[in-house]
Amino acid sequence: xxxxxxxxxxxxxxxxxxxxxxxxxxxxxxxxxxxxxxxxxxxxxxxxxxxxxxxxxxxxxxxxxxxxxxxxxxxxxxxxxxxxxxxxxxxxxxxxxxxxxxxxxxxxxxxxxxxxxxxxxxxxxxxxxxxxxxxxxxxxxxxxxxxxxxxxxxxxxxxxxxxxxxxxxxxxxxxxxxxxxxxxxxxxxxxxxxxxxxxxxxxxxxxxxxxxxxxxxxxxxxxxxxxxxxxxxxxxxxxxxxxxxxxxxxxxxxxxxxxxxxxxxxxxxxxxxxxxxxxxxxxxxxxxxxxxxxxxxxxxxxxxxxxxxxxxxxxxxxxxxxxxx
Amino acid sequence: xxxxxxxxxxxxxxxxxxxxxxxxxxxxxxxxxxxxxxxxxxxxxxxxxxxxxxxxxxxxxxxxxxxxxxxxxxxxxxxxxxxxxxxxxxxxxxxxxxxxxxxxxxxxxxxxxxxxxxxxxxxxxxxxxxxxxxxxxxxxxxxxxxxxxxxxxxxxxxxxxxxxxxxxxxxxxxxxxxxxxxxxxxxxxxxxxxxxxxxxxxxxxxxxxxxxxxxxxxxxxxxxxxxxxxxxxxxxxxxxxxxxxxxxxxxxxxxxxxxxxxxxxxxxxxxxxxxxxxxxxxxxxxxxxxxxxxxxxxxxxxxxxxxxxxxxxxxxxxxxxxxxxxxxxxxxxxxxxxxxxxxxxxxxxxxxx
Numbered sequence: 001x002x003x004x005x006x007x008x009x010x011x012x013x014x015x016x017x018x019x020x021x022x023x024x025x026x027x028x029x030x031x032x033x034x035x036x037x038x039x040x041x042x043x044x045x046x047x048x049x050x051x052x053x054x055x056x057x058x059x060x061x062x063x064x065x066x067x068x069x070x071x072x073x074x075x076x077x078x079x080x081x082x083x084x085x086x087x088x089x090x091x092x093x094x095x096x097x098x099x100x101x102x103x104x105x106x107x108x109x110x111x112x113x114x115x116x117x118x119x120x121x122x123x124x125x126x127x128x129x130x131x132x133x134x135x136x137x138x139x140x141x142x143x144x145x146x147x148x149x150x151x152x153x154x155x156x157x158x159x160x161x162x163x164x165x166x167x168x169x170x171x172x173x174x175x176x177x178x179x180x181x182x183x184x185x186x187x188x189x190x191x192x193x194x195x196x197x198x199x200x201x202x203x204x205x206x207x208x209x210x211x212x213x214x215x216x217x218x219x220x221x222x223x224x225x226x227x228x229x230x231x232x233x234x235x236x237x238x239x240x241x242x243x244x245x246x247x248x249x250x251x252x253x254x255x256x257x258x259x260x261x262x263x264x265x266x267x268x269x270x271x272x273x274x275x276x277x278x279x280x281x282x283x284x285x286x287x288x289x290x291x292x293x294x295x296x297x298x299x300x301x302x303x304x305x306x307x308x309x310x311x312x313x314x315x316x317x318x319x320x321x322x323x324x325x
Numbered sequence: 326x327x328x329x330x331x332x333x334x335x336x337x338x339x340x341x342x343x344x345x346x347x348x349x350x351x352x353x354x355x356x357x358x359x360x361x362x363x364x365x366x367x368x369x370x371x372x373x374x375x376x377x378x379x380x381x382x383x384x385x386x387x388x389x390x391x392x393x394x395x396x397x398x399x400x401x402x403x404x405x406x407x408x409x410x411x412x413x414x415x416x417x418x419x420x421x422x423x424x425x426x427x428x429x430x431x432x433x434x435x436x437x438x439x440x441x442x443x444x445x446x447x448x449x450x451x452x453x454x455x456x457x458x459x460x461x462x463x464x465x466x467x468x469x470x471x472x473x474x475x476x477x478x479x480x481x482x483x484x485x486x487x488x489x490x491x492x493x494x495x496x497x498x499x500x501x502x503x504x505x506x507x508x509x510x511x512x513x514x515x516x517x518x519x520x521x522x523x524x525x526x527x528x529x530x531x532x533x534x535x536x537x538x539x540x541x542x543x544x545x546x547x548x549x550x551x552x553x554x555x556x557x558x559x560x561x562x563x564x565x566x567x568x569x570x571x572x573x574x575x576x577x578x579x580x581x582x583x584x585x586x587x588x589x590x591x592x593x594x595x596x597x598x599x600x601x602x603x604x605x606x607x608x609x610x611x612x613x614x615x616x617x618x619x620x621x622x623x624x625x626x627x628x629x630x631x632x633x634x635x636x637x638x639x640x641x642x643x644x645x646x647x648x649x650x651x652x653x654x655x656x657x658x659x660x661x662x663x664x665x666x667x668x669x670x671x672x673x674x675x676x677x678x
Contacts, residue, residue, distance in 0.1 A: 026605035050637075051608065058634040059604045177568040177600070184568055185603050187633035301605035302594060303568075 003275045006268060010282035014068065017286050021067075021293035022060045026300040029056060062191045063183050067292040067306075068285035069191075070183075070251045071261075073198035073243035075284025076205050076277050078258030079265065080240045083212045083273065084233060085143050092244040092258035095150030095237070099157030100127025101248040106161045106175050110168050116178070117190070117249045124245035127153060128237065140230035143219065146237075181254035181307025183292055194250040201243025202281050208236050209273035216271060254307045256314040257284050264321060287314070404520060407486055407507040414502060417526045418481035422461060422474050424492065425485040428506055429454055430658035431518055432483065434534050437525035443477045445469070450652065450660070466491045475499055481524065508657045510580060511542065518659065534659055541662040542584070545669045548676060549586030558672050560587040561611035561640070566623045568600040577661065578615075578654055578668075585669035585677075587613070607634045613672055614640045617651030624648060647671035 022034045029037075029052050037056040040047040047053035077092035085094065093099070104123025108116045135141035135149040165175055177184075205212070211232035214222040223229055247254070261284040262276065268283075269275035288306070291313060295304040403413045422443035423429040429448040432441055438451070443459045459477055462469035469492050474482060479501055484493045486507025493503045504524060508514045515535045522531020560582050564570040572578040573594040582589045590609040591601060616624040624646055630636040640646065649671060653664040669677040 026602040027608040054607060054634040054637065055604050059607065062633070173565065173570070174567050182568065184600070185566075185632060296602055296604075301591065301601045301609075302596065302599040303602045 003269055003279075006275075007278055007282065010279065010286065014282055014286050014289070017289050017293075018064055018068070021064050021289055022056050024293055025055075025060065025296040027055060058187070062188045063186045063292065064289055066186050066191050066195060066250055067183055067288045069195040069198045070247040070254060071257055071284035071286065071288030072202050072281035073247040073284075074254065074258040074288075075261035075265075075280040076202045077240035077244045077247075078284075079262035079273070079276050079280045080205050080208075080212060080236050081258075082262055083216045084236055085147055086216065086218065087147070088263065089259070090147075091255070092240065092247070093154070093253075093255070095131045095146055096127035096153045096157065097124040097241060097244045098248060098253050098255075099154040099161075100124045100130075101245065102161045102179060102253060103127075103157045103164075105178050105252070106164050109171050109174050109178065110164050112171075117193070120178075120252075121194075121245045121249035124248050125241060127157060128241045128245075132234075132237065140233070143233075177305065178252045180305035181252040181310070182295075182303075182305045183251050184303055186250065190250060194246045197246035198243050198250075201239050201241075201246065202277070204239035205236065205243070206274070206277045206281075208232070208239060209277060212236060212273040212277075213271075216273075251288075252307065254288065254310055256311045257287055260314050260318040260321075261287060263318070267321065400526075402523065404504070404524060406505040406520070407513070407517065408505045410505070412502060412504045414481065414524060416480075418479075418502075418524065420477065420479045420481075421525065422477055422479040422482045423448065424461070424469060424483065424489050425464065425506075426450065426652070427656035427658040428483045428485065428521075430656055430660060431506065431521045432525065434530075434659040435518060435522040435525065435527040436530040437521065437527050440525055442479065443474060450656075464488075471495045471499070475501065483521070506657075509575070510577075511584075511661065514657050514659075514661060515539065517657075538659055538662045542665055545665050545677070546584050549584060549669065549673075552586040552673070552676070557586055557588050558612040559590050559610060560613045560615055560672065561590050561606055561609070563614060563616045563620065563624060564598055565620055566628075569603055569606070570598050571601050573597050573599060577657060577664075581654070581661075581665050581668045582615070582672075584665060585672050587668070587672045603632065603634065607638065610639055612639050612643070613645045613647060614638075615647050615649065615668070615671060617654055618648050619651035621648050 019031055019034055022038075023029045023031050033048060033052055034056055036048045037053050038061075039045070040053070041057050047057075074092050078090070081090040081092060081094050082088060084090075100123035101120040102123070104119035104121070104126075105116050108119035113119065131146060131149045131153050132141060134153065135145035137145060141149075161179075165172060211222075211227055214225050214227045215232065215236075219229060222232075244258075262280050265276050265280040265283055269279050288310065291310040292306045294313070295306045295309045298304060298309075400417055401413060401415045403411050406412050419440050420442045421432065421437065421440045423432055423441055424445060426445065426447045426449065429441070429444045430450055432438065433451050433454060438454070441454075441458060443461045444454060446455075446460050446463055448454050459473070461473045461477070466489050469489070471492060474492075474496060482493075482496055482501055482503045484503050484505050486505045489505075493505070496503050504520075506517045506521065508517045515538070518535050518538075519528075519531050522528045522534075562572045562578055562582065564572055571591045571594075572589075573596050574580070574583065574589055574592045576597050579589055579592070583592075590606070590611050591599070594601070614624070614629065626641060626644065626646055629641055629646065635641060649664065649667050653660040653667070666677065
């Protein structure tokens with residue numbers, strides 16, 4: 001019952017956060033007018049003000065929804081990896097997804113291809129597949145091998161990104177902007193292509209809550225519970241990778257949310273994943289939504305990279321949580 | 326193969342390896358200018374909008390005596406550069422190395438071209454500037470070769486101030502005289518052209534160049550001053566699209582928009598080239614979108630209309646997307662007069678023909 005109340009409360013906060021973030025930015029729009037525009041668009045009535053309609057509906061709404069989806073995807077993936085690796089330091093990028101995405105995106109930008117998003121997505125997926133294959137030493141990969149292979153490949157990939165940037169400093173600012181994470185200029189078409197993948201990943205992880213619980217207890221106890229360890233781990237990594245790769249393709253590398261939100265979530269609902277996954281998803285969505293709102297507001301009309309802002313808010317909050325014990 | 330033959334081939338191999346190693350530093354710097362200031366990335370051919378340059382400018386009736394008198398000729402001389410350091414020259418420099426395209430343009434305009442022995446790979450103006458001269462690297466400090474510069478035995482290196490600090494320090498440690506040109510505004514450009522004239526023994530020509538520039542710039546400014554406030558166009562200058570970057574009021578392009586009677590929609594930012602919100606552009610409703618030719622491919626009506634919320638912008642409906650030659654607009658040299666005229670024509674095609 002407590003869990004249901006908590007989920008409902010978080011969902012309400014997310015909805016309120018959405019309305020607030022639709023009103024703030026370089027131009028501020030009153031909440032009443034925001035609701036007016038939303039209502040007009042949903043009922044196909046003429047909007048109260050054409051410019052407010054463009055700003056709220058075409059510019060901010062897809063971006064806000066994308067921010068929420070990215071936060072949900074990264075936080076759930078983080079929770080899953082922390083369970084699979086039984087490591088509190090694990091995050092969505094622990095087995096190479098960010099390095100692969102960064103290399104894909106950088107190659108596309110430097111090469112002048114208009115395919116930055118698909119390249120980032122493909123890079124993330126390929127890097128995880130490579131780690132999975134490399135970690136396989138006879139039969140299924142062990143958790144520790146996955147972590148080690150992930151760390152080694154991440155280093156390799158990030159060196160490749162640095163090398164590419166060094167060799168061609170044309171469009172460097174574009175690569176930097178991507179690496180710092182940002183949602184500037186995201187539209188409905190970006191939302192349509194990436195959000196379904198992120199949500200599919202989140203839902204799949206929620207469905208996998210029981211194997212996740214079993215893995216948290218250790219590989220042996222999971223096996224003693226009759227779990228097909230290899231298959232369960234593969235399904236979890238696949239779902240988490242789907243969410244992570246789509247999130248990185250949509251918003252660049254936004255760190256931290258996947259690390260801290262699951263820890264905060266555990267304090268709220270405990271370690272059982274049937275509760276932890278949806279709580280992480282809602283809280284992660286709320287966090288990125290607020291961070292993006294701030295990124296658009298604090299020094300408007302100048303826009304900050306959301307990834308940087310996220311760490312600036314997230315780290316002190318996390319330290320405060322730790323201190324409280 | 327006999328023993329002596331193998332020794333010979335070994336010797337040749339080592340000699341070749343040494344030769345390759347010796348040549349490597351000169352071949353290494355092949356990068357493109359820093360991205361931090363994309364407007365300065367000048368490896369772009371002049372666009373159709375480019376003004377036929379007139380250097381040296383025609384002496385006009387308005388060639389009034391320049392107020393900022395050039396320092397007296399005659400060597401030895403001492404002159405303050407744009408970093409506030411006093412630089413001493415014992416004799417007229419005859420082996421000058423220029424570290425930036427704008428500096429090359431200034432040197433050639435004042436008539437010091439024959440004294441220049443080295444320049445950068447982006448020094449594309451005057452068109453034959455690189456002919457018979459050595460290339461010392463690209464734009465950023467890391468792409469310039471100190472060794473290459475020193476090997477030219479320069480008696481004066483003209484650098485671009487803060488950007489080239491690591492290079493200037495290394496050169497000065499090696500006993501090379503370095504003078505910095507880093508103007509912030511039009512008055513600074515005039516002063517720098519005069520300083521370049523004084524340094525290289527070309528005062529008279531430098532004064533002529535400045536007088537000609539001033540006359541053209543003041544003509545535009547005077548005409549623009551007569552534009553009533555309610556007829557002034559709002560301008561968005563787009564440096565780049567991903568991320569969306571513009572130019573603040575302190576940059577040369579910001580100053581030119583203002584001088585030409587335009588209103589920069591981001592006149593309120595402090596940064597030089599900030600990343601701005603797309604929604605701020607939509608809310609500020611520019612009547613003209615201006616951009617450098619280096620970003621010409623990204624600035625087509627079709628691509629701009631595809632951005633969320635932009636297709637209803639006044640600038641787009643009226644088809645007022647103006648591309649200006651990225652070289653003349655970003656190089657703080659004598660051709661800024663051409664750039665200002667191009668901007669003025671772009672903003673008010675009726676008034677400036």
